Amino acid sequence: xxxxxxxxxxxxxxxxxxxxxxxxxxxxxxxxxxxxxxxxxxxxxxxxxxxxxxxxxxxxxxxxxxxxxxxxxxxxxxxxxxxxxxxxxxxxxxxxxxxxxxxxxxxxxxxxxxxxxxxxxxxxxxxxxxxxxxxxxxxx
Amino acid sequence: xxxxxxxxxxxxxxxxxxxxxxxxxxxxxxxxxxxxxxxxxxxxxxxxxxxxxxxxxxxxxxxxxxxxxxxxxxxxxxxxxxxxxxxxxxxxxxxxxxxxxxxxxxxxxxxxxxxxxxxxxxxxxxxxxxxxxxxxxxxxxxxxxxxxxxxxxxxxxxxxxxxxxxxxxxxxxxxxxxxxxxxxxxxxxxxxxxxxxxxxxxxxxxxxxxxxxxxxxxxxxxxxxxxxxxxxxxxxxxxx
Numbered sequence: 163x164x165x166x167x168x169x170x171x172x173x174x175x176x177x178x179x180x181x182x183x184x185x186x187x188x189x190x191x192x193x194x195x196x197x198x199x200x201x202x203x204x205x206x207x208x209x210x211x212x213x214x215x216x217x218x219x220x221x222x223x224x225x226x227x228x229x230x231x232x233x234x235x236x237x238x239x240x241x242x243x244x245x246x247x248x249x250x251x252x253x254x255x256x257x258x259x260x261x262x263x264x265x266x267x268x269x270x271x272x273x274x275x276x277x278x279x280x281x282x283x284x285x286x287x288x289x290x291x292x293x294x295x296x297x298x299x300x301x302x
Numbered sequence: 303x304x305x306x307x308x309x310x311x312x313x314x315x316x317x318x319x320x321x322x323x324x325x326x327x328x329x330x331x332x333x334x335x336x337x338x339x340x341x342x343x344x345x346x347x348x349x350x351x352x353x354x355x356x357x358x359x360x361x362x363x364x365x366x367x368x369x370x371x372x373x374x375x376x377x378x379x380x381x382x383x384x385x386x387x388x389x390x391x392x393x394x395x396x397x398x399x400x401x402x403x404x405x406x407x408x409x410x411x412x413x414x415x416x417x418x419x420x421x422x423x424x425x426x427x428x429x430x431x432x433x434x435x436x437x438x439x440x441x442x443x444x445x446x447x448x449x450x451x452x453x454x455x456x457x458x459x460x461x462x463x464x465x466x467x468x469x470x471x472x473x474x475x476x477x478x479x480x481x482x483x484x485x486x487x488x489x490x491x492x493x494x495x496x497x498x499x500x501x502x503x504x505x506x507x508x509x510x511x512x513x514x515x516x517x518x519x520x521x522x523x524x525x526x527x528x529x530x531x532x533x534x535x536x537x538x539x540x541x542x
Contacts, residue, residue, distance in 0.1 A: 172394065176462030182370060186508030186521075190459065193505070260506055266529035269522050272508070 189276055193256050196249035203246055240298055247290055255283030304386050305329055309338055311350065312391040313401050322389070323347075335388065336364055336375035339402075352402040359515055362451030366402050367391040372453035374515045393456040395465065409452045412468050415494050416476035421487025438483040445478035445523055447516040454510035454520050460503050467503040468495065470510035470520035477523035480530055489534055496531040 180191040259275045262268050268275045306326040313323050325342045332338040339352050354364040357376045364375040368390055369383055380388060396404035422428075454470040455461050461469050476495045480488045495501055501524050510520040 172462035174463055176394075176459040179459070183509055184512050186506065187459075187512070190505055190507035190509075263506060263525050264528045265532070266525055269525050 185273060185276070189256055193253060193260075196253040199246070199249045200253060240294070243294065244291055247287055247294075251283040251287040251290070252280065255279040306386070307332070307338060307380060308387045309342060310387060310389045311342075311401070313350075314398070333379055333381070334376060335366075335368055335373075335378045335380060335390065338380060338388065339375060339390075350402075351400045360449060362449035365393050365451045365453045365456070367393060367456070372456040372513045374451060374453070377515055393452065395456050395458070395461050396452070406452055408465075409455055409469070409471070410450070412472045413450065413475060415468065416472045416479075416491055417487055417494075418472075418475040418479060420479060420482060420485045421490060422484075423486040432484045434483060441483070442478045442481040444518055445474050445481070445520075448474060448478070448514075448518050449516055451515065453513045453515065454518075457509040457513040459507050459509065460505060464499075464503060466499050468500050470504075470524065473501060473504070473527060474518060474520035474523040477527050477530075480527070488530065492527075492531045492534045495527055496535070501528045501531065 174194075177194050178191055180187045256276065256279065259268070259272075259279050262275065263272065306328055309325045309327055310322045311325065312320055314320050325346050327338045327341050331341050336354055336357060339350070339354075343350055343352075352364065352366070352375070354376060355361040356363070359374050359377040362374075365372060366375055367373075368375065368378050368388065369385070370389065370391075372393055375390075390402065392398045392402045392404050396406060396409070399405050448471060450471065452471060454474075458467075458470055460467050473495055476491045479485045480491055504521070504524045506521055506525070508521045511518070511522065514520065
């Protein structure tokens with residue numbers, strides 16, 4: 163393998179330059195960003211869960227975290243949950259498309275696959291949000 | 303509308319600091335970006351450096367970033383850019399030698415890695431012509447159109463973050479020969495393209511296909527390569 167030229171390396175900044183580029187580049191950028199958000203959430207989740215058994219001055223109290231984030235008349239923690247669900251549903255749907263593409267399936271209908279999977283995932287997200295709100299006690 | 307185009311060209315001064323130099327080019331003198339650059343070179347500034355040869359989108363020499371996108375200067379009609387201001391920079395992900403001239407050696411080094419030639423298992427000792435049906439020809443014809451301009455390498459976001467990645471053009475070349483029915487070198491190429499710096503790095507941004515001036519589809523080829531590599535790997539596991 164040729165020696166990599168570090169001088170020309172753009173870094174992860176090159177992932178995010180989707181301005182004036184096609185839909186597939188947008189899909190790529192959003193896949194990366196949503197992946198980073200999910201990874202961040204995963205570690206946050208681990209930290210919170212692993213400290214549940216050790217509340218107190220040195221541990222993290224789950225209820226305190228939720229209370230600190232929840233400000234005003236609306237449950238802002240729920241809004242964050244919805245945003246998290248949005249990125250998970252987006253990432254999952256695009257991930258299925260990419261997995262199929264990697265096996266050579268649907269390569270000629272790549273854009274159509276992206277739209278189909280994203281539409282399905284957004285419908286599922288709507289259902290998720292509906293039941294989540296019901297669970298939270300919101301009456302429709 | 304003005305009677306002149308304003309060319310903004312990225313250059314470097316003696317201390318290595320980059321800046322954009324502006325030139326006014328009369329509209330009736332030019333229609334392509336390359337003609338504009340030649341006008342500047344001949345009439346305004348002889349120190350401006352850029353690379354070109356055939357002027358007809360075959361040699362692949364005049365690749366550069368035009369309005370933020372990798373394009374061939376010889377085939378980019380200025381009117382199509384819908385702007386009187388034309389911003390020109392050297393191709394990204396390559397080391398700049400001077401002004402718009404970049405070092406494309408690393409690109410060709412990567413290209414050589416995939417063994418871009420027909421590999422036979424009979425030492426060339428075949429007694430009749432190697433025939434090919436139109437269907438077999440069309441399996442790889444699209445990828446044989448590559449002019450090795452390297453625009454796809456400049457457009458690929460993975461290439462920008464990981465320069466050791468083989469990149470779209472070499473991988474498309476690998477598929478071009480694997481898809482050729484006369485070639486018997488798939489297992490040798492798969493060793494290279496299925497490695498850490500090969501197809502596994504591609505995340506299907508599709509920009510390589512988008513910018514290709516010849517309509518080659520490297521992103522498609524890479525996914526086909528993955529499928530082929532999987533088949534070969536599975537066959538090797540089961541001893542076939």
